[in-house]
Amino acid sequence: MNALAEPVIAPGLHRDMPAEQYHAIQAMSAGGLKRMRKSPAHFYGMQLDPSRPASGDPTPAMKNGTLVHCCIFEPDAVKGRYVVRPDGLSFSTKDGKAWRDAQSLEIIDGDQLASARAQAAALRALPDLEPLLADGYGEASAFWIDEATGELCKCRPDWVSPAGDGVILVDGKTCQDASPDGFGRAIWNMDYWLQAAWYSDGFEAATGLRVHGFVFGAVESTWPHAAAAYMLSDDVLDAARRENRRLLNLYAECKRTGVWPGYAPGISLIQLPAWAQRQLETA
Numbered sequence: 001m002n003a004l005a006e007p008v009i010a011p012g013l014h015r016d017m018p019a020e021q022y023h024a025i026q027a028m029s030a031g032g033l034k035r036m037r038k039s040p041a042h043f044y045g046m047q048l049d050p051s052r053p054a055s056g057d058p059t060p061a062m063k064n065g066t067l068v069h070c071c072i073f074e075p076d077a078v079k080g081r082y083v084v085r086p087d088g089l090s091f092s093t094k095d096g097k098a099w100r101d102a103q104s105l106e107i108i109d110g111d112q113l114a115s116a117r118a119q120a121a122a123l124r125a126l127p128d129l130e131p132l133l134a135d136g137y138g139e140a141s142a143f144w145i146d147e148a149t150g151e152l153c154k155c156r157p158d159w160v161s162p163a164g165d166g167v168i169l170v171d172g173k174t175c176q177d178a179s180p181d182g183f184g185r186a187i188w189n190m191d192y193w194l195q196a197a198w199y200s201d202g203f204e205a206a207t208g209l210r211v212h213g214f215v216f217g218a219v220e221s222t223w224p225h226a227a228a229a230y231m232l233s234d235d236v237l238d239a240a241r242r243e244n245r246r247l248l249n250l251y252a253e254c255k256r257t258g259v260w261p262g263y264a265p266g267i268s269l270i271q272l273p274a275w276a277q278r279q280l281e282t283a
Helices: 019-023 030-038 041-049 059-073 075-081 094-101 110-124 182-191 194-209 234-257 274-282
Strands: 012-014 083-086 107-110 141-145 153-157 161-162 166-175 208-220 226-231
Touching: 012 194, 019 141, 030 041, 030 194, 030 234, 041 234, 059 075, 059 110, 059 166, 075 083, 083 110, 083 161, 107 110, 110 208, 153 194, 166 182, 166 194, 182 194, 182 208, 182 226, 194 208, 194 234
Parallel strands: 083 107, 166 208
Antiparallel strands: 012 141, 141 153, 161 166, 208 226
16 A cells, blocks of 8 residues: 555554454565565565466464464364364264364364373473463454554464553463574564564554564474573664565565566576575585
């Protein structure tokens, strides 16, 4: 949208907006920034191109993350979204197929639910995270207009915890490695650093409340579900803000011109990754 267009949603905080409605509203998000960072062509192809293929079914890892998320931040909603398959019931039998076809909720196995609840318990047991999750609200949708570009923007924090004259935002992440080195790699590779700055600045813009911190709650998907809580340093957040600004300006320019470039044209000289260069030097 441009600076003169009417927003499709009123800027501000929408506490009870369903997730499906939130995702259907075309506005720049942390996920959109991640696609823009790969290239504007990727953003256009995945979010705007009318000929883009339909979204595929979520992967098992994505489904597990959604289930764990529900157990952490909306435990009372689990029974309204999931149904546990009875032990020993096979969907290859007539009775199993009939039971499956009669369900209106997502079907999960008992061990899936037990694992998800164990992951949620591991996060909630962290001394510094438990009080944050004990007070607040989850899944609130925030919308704001970026003053520099006039673009509609959005974010949907996992959890908002009151803190003095403002709030602390909590984001739950399932991962393979929740150690500082392991999750640090995920923060970089998955652009979580951009998300932390986007959510912090966006929530402030949408609500007028000061965001005192953005906390990652990381929990490993495999037993024993080791968990840890992390925050990013100010210098990393400042770098993320600069990158978010660059990407949002680029998005606005692509919309204005209708040009969504991909990778660099022509034949480029390419270098090996740093780790490969080091191996060459020691060979």
